[in-house]
Amino acid sequence: MSSLARDPKGYYVALGIAEDADGDAVKSAYRTKAKRLHPDFNPSPIAAKQFHRLHEAYDTLSDPEKRAVYDRPWKNAQKQEKARAKPEPKPEAKSEPRRTEAKPKPDASTAGRTNISTGVDEPAVCRCGKITAQPRYVIFDLVWGRVKRVQKRTVAGIFCRTCADRAAVKASLLTWVAGWWAWPNGPKETIRALVTNVRGGRKPADRNARLLLRQARAFRARGETDLARSAAEQALVFAKNSSLRGDVEQFLAPLGEATRAIKDRWAKPGWAPMVQILPLAVIVAGLSTFVVYSTPAPLTVMAKDLYDRAVALMDSSPAAPAEMIDIAGRVYSVTRDGGAVRTGPGASYQLEAVLKIGALVLATETAPDGEWLRIVTSDGTAGFMSSKELSPDVPADALDDVGAFGVAAPAKTN
Numbered sequence: 001m002s003s004l005a006r007d008p009k010g011y012y013v014a015l016g017i018a019e020d021a022d023g024d025a026v027k028s029a030y031r032t033k034a035k036r037l038h039p040d041f042n043p044s045p046i047a048a049k050q051f052h053r054l055h056e057a058y059d060t061l062s063d064p065e066k067r068a069v070y071d072r073p074w075k076n077a078q079k080q081e082k083a084r085a086k087p088e089p090k091p092e093a094k095s096e097p098r099r100t101e102a103k104p105k106p107d108a109s110t111a112g113r114t115n116i117s118t119g120v121d122e123p124a125v126c127r128c129g130k131i132t133a134q135p136r137y138v139i140f141d142l143v144w145g146r147v148k149r150v151q152k153r154t155v156a157g158i159f160c161r162t163c164a165d166r167a168a169v170k171a172s173l174l175t176w177v178a179g180w181w182a183w184p185n186g187p188k189e190t191i192r193a194l195v196t197n198v199r200g201g202r203k204p205a206d207r208n209a210r211l212l213l214r215q216a217r218a219f220r221a222r223g224e225t226d227l228a229r230s231a232a233e234q235a236l237v238f239a240k241n242s243s244l245r246g247d248v249e250q251f252l253a254p255l256g257e258a259t260r261a262i263k264d265r266w267a268k269p270g271w272a273p274m275v276q277i278l279p280l281a282v283i284v285a286g287l288s289t290f291v292v293y294s295t296p297a298p299l300t301v302m303a304k305d306l307y308d309r310a311v312a313l314m315d316s317s318p319a320a321p322a323e324m325i326d327i328a329g330r331v332y333s334v335t336r337d338g339g340a341v342r343t344g345p346g347a348s349y350q351l352e353a354v355l356k357i358g359a360l361v362l363a364t365e366t367a368p369d370g371e372w373l374r375i376v377t378s379d380g381t382a383g384f385m386s387s388k389e390l391s392p393d394v395p396a397d398a399l400d401d402v403g404a405f406g407v408a409a410p411a412k413t414n
Contacts, residue, residue: 011057011070019071023062030058043124043137043158043211123218124158124211127167132160133227134234134265135215137208138201140171141193145182150189158211161265164201165272172197172276198273200266209238213248220255229255230262324365324374332373332390334359339390341383345372352383358395361385 012019015029036042037051044050060066124135135158144151155171172194179190196202212235219228232252239245324345339355345367355361355377365374366387373390376382 008073009057009070011061014053014057015061017061023064026058026061030054030062041210043207043214044122045125045158124215126160126163127157128160128163130160133215133219133231133262135160135211136164136203136266137211138164138167138203140168140201141175141196142171143175143179143186143189143193145179145186145190147182150179150182150185152189152193161270165270168197168201168272169275173279176279194276198276200269200272203238205238205240206244209235209240209244209248211235212238213244213251216251220251225255226258226260226262229258230264234264234266324367326365330363330392331394332361332363332375332392333394334361335389335391339385341375341377341381341385343383345374345384347386349384353377353381360394361390363390 007013007019012021015026015033017025017029021029033054034051037047037054039048039051042051060070123131126132126135137157138159139154139156142153142155144153155167159167175190175193175197179193180186182189212231216228216231216235219225219231229252232248232255236245236248236252239248334355334357337357339357339359340351341353341355342349343352344350359377361375361377363373363375366372371387372384373387374383375385375390
């Protein structure tokens, strides 16, 4: 009779026991397998499915009534075969099935199932479906603001380096867009998630150590010793508890020296952090541009340029009837609204501009009688003003602008 007929759902194979195993053997096999296949300890993407199947097998075979129902078809068939072979069996022949039934030798299909259930010879697979020599179990954070509520999610799984970078960028960009819109905790949680993702996500130490050790065993079973050694050495970095560290060291001991060096693809930050902080760089650049273009240029920057333009304008204007005396530049304030700037030192000259009270001008020359001053305004207008409309006393709130002309500040006025 085939093993499939005796074990139609593969419960005995799942537990790794014979059909005649007693209750203690069933319980012992279940405990051993459960520790290995529990999703909290096994990073395999099919660990949950394997553990569920293991529990289903134990639930059936540990219950005498359920087990009897499960075994009834093949045991009845076995009795019928023996009845046909011996039409008149002796009474003691009833116990023959138990004495003659030995542990069945698993065929090729059974052996394959056993290897898959243990997970030892099957390498871990990245979320993209490819086998990676340097897998990592990584957790990335994603924050979604909901006005007054912060919704936090995680993107977790086994990644190769390329897929991990893509997942980090995706989680961070979504957080950049959606994480701030909850008050008051949205900004704080968003910044926390972004910092975690930029640093490469969270990598649980024990889980990654077990994952890498499993990968090392899979590569060793395939004869790829250098990859096995590389994975085990990376597992050693994550192994924090002494028991797990001892397992890794025990695995490394017989491998010998590596014949070729395997580059650690996780050693450098890569391109992902730069992409994740790109929105911050764009925001800073935008704010800087706004500040530069929205803030008036200080007079310290404008003073020399304005003075040079004023001299050029004055030099091109008609010659003044009176010889002007250079006073090396002095700041005055306009004493009344409608202060007139004219093209020459006299009321008969053409009106150039009208200034408001409190406006500052830089006087460069004065007429011999002191009645007219040659001035330049902060917007580059050059001309002449009557000294009666100007005062050397500058309001206190304008002293910073006075210093911008590069001259000593005059006395304060109330």
